[in-house]
Amino acid sequence: MNDLLKLRLRQIRLEAEDIASYELVSATGQALPAFTAGAHIDLHLPEQMVRSYSLLNDPAETHRYVIAVQHDREGRGGSAWMHTRPRVGDVLQAGAPSNDFALADTTAPAVLIAGGIGITPLLAMARQRQRARRAWQLHYAARSARAAAFMDELAALDAGAQAVQLYLGDSGDARMPLAAIVAAAPAEAHLYCCGPARMIDAFVAACAGRPAAQVHTERFAASSAAATAGGFELVLQRSGRRFTVPEGKTILDTLLDHDVDVQYACSAGVCGTCRTRVVDGTPDHRDDYLSDDEKACNDAIMVCCSGARSPTLVLDL
Ligand code: FES
Incomplete structure (x- = not known):
C-alpha cells in the first residue's frame, strides 16, 4: 500500500444530476503515471473502501486525472462519501491506472x-x-x-x-x-x-x-449474484491457514474477517483486482472478468464474488 499515489483534489464540478467530476493532480509534484483510454484508478477511501473510477480526460494529459462519480443512494457507501466528504485541496490515495477496457490501436472505426x-x-x-x-x-x-x-x-x-x-x-x-x-x-x-x-x-x-x-x-456490477452460500473450506497454501466460509459471506469477506491481506477494489467481480490463483478445488465462478475459457481452466478465481463447487478450495495465498 506504500506505493499508492497521493493526489490532491483540484476541482469538484457538478456535471449532471447526481454526477460530480473530480480533478486530481499530484500532491507531491511528481509526474503522474501515464494512462490509456479506458483505464481506471482505484481510490482508497476511509473504512477500507476501495472504489474503481474510470479516467475520463484525454490520455495525452500527464498533469491530472479526472474521474466522475454518480451518487448511488442504494450503493455500498463509496459514492455517498465521494459526494459529501472531500473538499478541494484534500489529498486522496489511489493506485496507479490500470486498464481492462483498452481501446484497440487500429484505424478500424x-x-x-x-x-x-x-x-x-x-x-x-x-x-x-x-x-x-x-x-x-x-x-x-x-x-x-x-x-x-x-x-x-x-x-x-x-x-x-x-x-x-x-x-x-x-x-x-x-x-x-x-x-x-x-x-x-x-x-x-x-x-x-x-x-x-x-x-x-x-x-x-x-x-x-x-x-x-x-x-x-x-x-459496473457482475451479472450474477455473489456466491454467499458458504459451507466450504478455504485453505491458504502459502500461509497454511484454513477457514470455513460461513453462509452469508463471500471468500473475500472471510479473508478480511481473518485479517488476510488481499487486494480488492470493486467487490463486484468486474475489475479483476482480487484475482487469485487456485491451487486445488473447483471455483463457482460468478464474476464478469474472467473469460469463459479462463473460467473453464479453474486455475483462477475472483474471491470477491465467486465461491466453491468443491468441499475445499486451496488458494495461492
Ligand atoms: S475486487 Fe473487483 S473483481 Fe474482485
Missing part, C-alpha cells in the same frame, strides 16, 4: 456505446480517437437531459460532425436502437459498451456474430 455514468471511459476513448484523427461514433443514453453529463464537452468533440448521438429518456427519441447500431457498424469495427447490466447484456447479444476480439465491455 470505433463504435462507442454508453449508458448513464458509463460515459466516462468512452469519453476518454472519443478524445483519443479524435486526437489521432481516427473514425469514431458515440451513442450515449441517459435517463433525462438533466442526468446527461459532459454535454458541452461532447458537443465540442463532435463539432457538428454528428459523431455523437444522444438518447435522453425525457425526449421523443429516447430509446437507443442498440441492435440497429451494432448491425450498421462495419465488419472491421471495434465496438465498446459501458453501462448498466441490461444494456451490456443486450449489446453482447447484438454482437454475437462478431469476432470476440472486436467486442469490448466494461460492467
Whole structure:
C-alpha cells in the first residue's frame, strides 16, 4: 500500500444530476503515471473502501486525472462519501491506472456505446480517437437531459460532425436502437459498451456474430449474484491457514474477517483486482472478468464474488 499515489483534489464540478467530476493532480509534484483510454484508478477511501473510477480526460494529459462519480443512494457507501466528504485541496490515495477496457490501436472505426455514468471511459476513448484523427461514433443514453453529463464537452468533440448521438429518456427519441447500431457498424469495427447490466447484456447479444476480439465491455456490477452460500473450506497454501466460509459471506469477506491481506477494489467481480490463483478445488465462478475459457481452466478465481463447487478450495495465498 506504500506505493499508492497521493493526489490532491483540484476541482469538484457538478456535471449532471447526481454526477460530480473530480480533478486530481499530484500532491507531491511528481509526474503522474501515464494512462490509456479506458483505464481506471482505484481510490482508497476511509473504512477500507476501495472504489474503481474510470479516467475520463484525454490520455495525452500527464498533469491530472479526472474521474466522475454518480451518487448511488442504494450503493455500498463509496459514492455517498465521494459526494459529501472531500473538499478541494484534500489529498486522496489511489493506485496507479490500470486498464481492462483498452481501446484497440487500429484505424478500424470505433463504435462507442454508453449508458448513464458509463460515459466516462468512452469519453476518454472519443478524445483519443479524435486526437489521432481516427473514425469514431458515440451513442450515449441517459435517463433525462438533466442526468446527461459532459454535454458541452461532447458537443465540442463532435463539432457538428454528428459523431455523437444522444438518447435522453425525457425526449421523443429516447430509446437507443442498440441492435440497429451494432448491425450498421462495419465488419472491421471495434465496438465498446459501458453501462448498466441490461444494456451490456443486450449489446453482447447484438454482437454475437462478431469476432470476440472486436467486442469490448466494461460492467459496473457482475451479472450474477455473489456466491454467499458458504459451507466450504478455504485453505491458504502459502500461509497454511484454513477457514470455513460461513453462509452469508463471500471468500473475500472471510479473508478480511481473518485479517488476510488481499487486494480488492470493486467487490463486484468486474475489475479483476482480487484475482487469485487456485491451487486445488473447483471455483463457482460468478464474476464478469474472467473469460469463459479462463473460467473453464479453474486455475483462477475472483474471491470477491465467486465461491466453491468443491468441499475445499486451496488458494495461492
Ligand atoms: S475486487 Fe473487483 S473483481 Fe474482485
